[in-house]
Amino acid sequence: MVERTGYVDGEPCWADVVAADLPAAQHFYAAVFGWTYTDTGANFGHYVMCMKNDRIVAGMSPPMPGSEQLPAAWSLYLMSHDLADTAHRIDEHGGKLLIPPMEVPDSGRMLFATDPSGAAFGAWEPGRHTGSQLYDENGALCWAEVMTREPTVTDFFYHGVFGYLQTRIPTPVRPGLEPFDYSAWTVGDAEPVAGRLKMTAEWDGVPAHWTVYFATDDTDTAAARVLAAGGRVQRGPFDSPHGRLAVIEDPNGAVFTIISRGF
Known part of the structure; x- marks a missing residue:
């Protein structure tokens, strides 16, 4: 297995998908990639950790209240070890912050933004969660x-x-x-x-x-x-x-x- 315990700034390190029908999504990705799942609970909005060979490889969640009509999509997160600086650079170079740097308890910090062409992406500052634990490996x-x-x-x-x-x-x-x-x-x-x-x-x-x-x-x-x-x-x-x-x-x-x- 190609195991990862960390990523350098700018590397794609995490991806998650919002699924209106969470059971259908879990059935689908289990069938395609062999994923298993761990629900992080109500305090975290039932965010689901997707596992491959007992390693965390992606995230999955139901829509946030009020966003149920938004189309389903995969979101990508790029590594940042200084999220405040990354937020400043996004603004300085013509991007737009959609979610400013925020704490994800016991996990790390994140932001979400669009680049000047409108493409959305996230940035992740690691805490206990350092990103996908497998990379360039089947199902990751x-x-x-x-x-x-x-x-x-x-x-x-x-x-x-x-x-x-x-x-x-x-x-x-x-x-x-x-x-x-x-x-x-x-x-x-x-x-x-x-x-x-x-x-x-x-x-x-x-x-x-x-x-x-x-x-x-x-x-x-x-x-x-x-x-x-x-x-x-x-x-x-x-x-x-x-x-x-x-x-x-x-x-x-x-x-x-x-x-x-x-x-």
Whole structure:
């Protein structure tokens, strides 16, 4: 297992999903990834810790009162060991704080924000909870990317907030389609931690957003489990230079990507 006890600033470290039908979501992800669950109780809004091989890998919760009509979605959290400074940088570089830094008792501190293109994300300052305890492992978070129509503005924002360094990824020209503009972001000399994709006309009507990837041993087999468990395969499975992918919609409508790449 690829176990993690900590993350550097700017690394995707946690993801959670809001599910109007929590039992349906739990059944679905158990069938697809083999997750088990621990409910943290009424004091924490029945936030559910999702477990893989007895390690915490993601979160799940019912909607907050008054937000029941909002669409289901996965939310990504980026590591920050100084949340006050991160909040300042978000404001300084044109982002908007939706939830200012707040304490999560016995766990850590969090904020939630949008970048200048409108993509929402969280930042997490660890306490007892240090993020996903597995990474790049079957059933665990393994990648994340922000999809935006304003790549220059987006690159500037995340460089200013988290110090991301940019590497453009060469991609083939696709006849009849707009150029494919993709960058990988690194922190210092480390391997890439996240990506940025410029949205084109193919994403008409889809707002800017972060998307999360979960690893799987076999994308085609996992996609079959998705269908059997009441989800939908929006796209794929298909091959990419980095593995075999499928874009998935869970029974509540939350979208994520699965990838297998020969672990």
